[in-house]
Amino acid sequence: MSDSDIDPREAPETQWPANPYTRKRLLQQAAGATLSASSIAALLAREAAAAPAGGKRISASEASQTINVLTWQGYHEQGWLNQFTKKTGIKVNAVNVGSPAEMFAKVRANPSQYDLILNTAGWFKNYANAKLLIPMDPSKVPNAKYISSAFAWKKATTVNGTLYGMLYNWGDQPLGWNAKLIPGRYDVKQYMKGGIPNDWNIFWDPQFKGKVTIFDDPTSVEPMIPLALGFKDPYHLNSTQFKAFQKKLLGLRHQVKRLTSGFNDQINAFVSHEASLGYINIAQVAVEANQHGVPVKMNHLVKQGVPAWSDNYAITKAAGAKKLDAIYEFMNYTYSLPYQARLAAVTGNNGVLTYARATSPEARAAGLNKKKLGFTLIPLTKLGKPFFEKMIFFQDVENLQRRLDLWNQFKLGIG
Numbered sequence: 503m504s505d506s507d508i509d510p511r512e513a514p515e516t517q518w519p520a521n522p523y524t525r526k527r528l529l530q531q532a533a534g535a536t537l538s539a540s541s542i543a544a545l546l547a548r549e550a551a552a553a554p555a556g557g558k559r560i561s562a563s564e565a566s567q568t569i570n571v572l573t574w575q576g577y578h579e580q581g582w583l584n585q586f587t588k589k590t591g592i593k594v595n596a597v598n599v600g601s602p603a604e605m606f607a608k609v610r611a612n613p614s615q616y617d618l619i620l621n622t623a624g625w626f627k628n629y630a631n632a633k634l635l636i637p638m639d640p641s642k643v644p645n646a647k648y649i650s651s652a653f654a655w656k657k658a659t660t661v662n663g664t665l666y667g668m669l670y671n672w673g674d675q676p677l678g679w680n681a682k683l684i685p686g687r688y689d690v691k692q693y694m695k696g697g698i699p700n701d702w703n704i705f706w707d708p709q710f711k712g713k714v715t716i717f718d719d720p721t722s723v724e725p726m727i728p729l730a731l732g733f734k735d736p737y738h739l740n741s742t743q744f745k746a747f748q749k750k751l752l753g754l755r756h757q758v759k760r761l762t763s764g765f766n767d768q769i770n771a772f773v774s775h776e777a778s779l780g781y782i783n784i785a786q787v788a789v790e791a792n793q794h795g796v797p798v799k800m801n802h803l804v805k806q807g808v809p810a811w812s813d814n815y816a817i818t819k820a821a822g823a824k825k826l827d828a829i830y831e832f833m834n835y836t837y838s839l840p841y842q843a844r845l846a847a848v849t850g851n852n853g854v855l856t857y858a859r860a861t862s863p864e865a866r867a868a869g870l871n872k873k874k875l876g877f878t879l880i881p882l883t884k885l886g887k888p889f890f891e892k893m894i895f896f897q898d899v900e901n902l903q904r905r906l907d908l909w910n911q912f913k914l915g916i917g
Contacts, residue, residue: 568593569825569832572605572619574813576849577671578836586835592828602721609634609818617822618829621667623658623812624721624737627898630661635816636823638665642830645837649854650883652890658897659814667814668833671851673879674810674893675722676800677702678788679779680772700805702730704779711756715771715780718761720909725809725894726781727751732806737897744900748908755915772796785879802882803892810893843868850877857884 571578571594578596587593599605602622609616610632621629629635638659640646649655649669659667679699684690693704705714716723727750728736728743739747759776762768765784771777772791782788782800791798802808815833822829835841842853843865860870860880875881882889899905 567591567828568595569618569828570594570616570821571596572608572616573598574620574671576851577620577813577845579848582841582844586832590831590835592832594832613818613820615821616818617825618832619816619818620670620813621659621816622896623655623814624896624898626659626661626666626816629816630664630666634819635666636819638668638815638817639830640665640668642826643668643834643837645834648837648839648856648859650856650890652883652887654890654893654895655812655814658812658895659816661898667816669854670813670815670836671845671853672810672812672893672895673784673852674802674808675726676782676785676802676808677704677779677804678772678782678798678800680775680777681797681799683778695805698799698801699779700801700803702726702804702806705730705757705781706750706753710778712759713776713778714754714757715762715768715777716754716758717765717768717781717783718763718913720905721896722783722809722811723781724751724905724909725896727754729804729806729809729894736807736809736894738900744904751908751912752915755912758916761913761916769794772798785877802879803889807894808892810895812895839864840868843870846870846878846880847874850874852878852880855880857881 569592573596575598578594580596583594583596597616599608602625605619605621606625606628609619609629613634621635626635646668653669653672655669655672656665659665659669677699684699685694685697688707688709690699690704690707690709693699693701693707704710705716724747725736728739728747731743731746731750733739733743733747762771762783765787768777768780768783768787769790771780772787773794773796775796785800788798788800817823817826817829837854839855839859839862842855843860845851845853846855846860847869855865857880859865860875860878861872
């Protein structure tokens with residue numbers, strides 16, 4: 503089957519890489535994925551208590567040539583970092599985290615410990631309010647020109663007109679369904695386009711009572727609700743919109759038998775036929791469901807837009823601001839084509855590659871063949887604006903605690 507035979511709204515159902523390190527997979531397994539304000543405070547206290555009391559001393563010149571990065575598993579493998587050190591003499595220490603809340607807690611508790619972080623969209627206001635970051639200067643990173651201008655990533659990394667981050671990796675939360683059952687067993691014409699579900703409101707159809715699967719993560723799930731209502735900005739709701747949002751979310755209770763706790767749980771919901779359609783945790787849900795004989799397909803171009811996450815480089819004020827030359831040189835290296843192609847080939851992440859660069863001879867030489875490329879969303883990016891304008895990247899919301907409280911209220915009505 504050629505590329506032209508594949509509906510661009512659907513993800514390929516193929517064998518997942520042997521060792522997928524997709525950041526979203528790890529995040530959804532993290533205990534801190536849905537932390538409340540009190541839980542974040544507890545994390546802050548824990549990180550402060552764990553601050554290193556001493557350790558090996560290094561010279562000032564050595565310190566200026568050492569970058570400490572707080573990142574996600576698979577983003578900065580040690581072997582890749584060693585190659586950069588060999589080339590430049592700049593040493594890079596990478597520490598992985600399991601949730602955005604954990605990252606914020608670590609940086610706030612010990613602001614001088616990390617120079618560069620991979621901050622998740624939706625958390626920049628927290629850092630800016632705590633004065634933990636400095637403005638980002640993309641002109642210092644020549645390879646940043648390869649980040650597609652079609653991405654709306656700057657909106658998610660800007661606070662009060664100041665750019666604090668640069669896109670490094672991204673993904674989305676698509677609509678998924680069992681193609682053996684939908685549309686065949688249901689009357690869903692009003693939600694369909696081109697033979698596939700293309701409207702979030704299908705989740706509320708009474709035909710699917712108890713058959714919808716969503717996962718327990720308000721940061722990821724709640725933005726879909728305002729989109730279903732037709733609101734253009736799902737992150738900044740006025741009082742009237744919030745009331746409609748609240749009613750819509752609570753109206754989903756009868757459709758959801760239970761909230762899944764991770765990607766494996768959601769796979770099982772489809773495989774056991776507990777669920778017929780759902781808000782997909784990560785693409786691996788569809789991939790592995792298909793391996794179990796359940797033809798789950800995904801739409802990444804739902805007409806109202808698709809919530810999307812991004813992880814972005816950000817430079818700390820207390821430490822990173824003193825090492826800007828080294829940091830920008832490292833960032834530029836990781837935006838190079840060989841590095842980005844390897845990131846996609848080894849981990850299944852999207853990075854910042856355009857389709858043209860991802861299919862270039864240089865990318866293939868770095869290990870990104872056609873099969874491995876098919877595990878990513880990069881092939882969809884060749885659609886250009888029609889694809890990117892559907893990606894509604896996570897942003898800071900108008901009232902985080904209010905949304906967390908509403909989510910807890912929603913959960914009480916399930917099961």
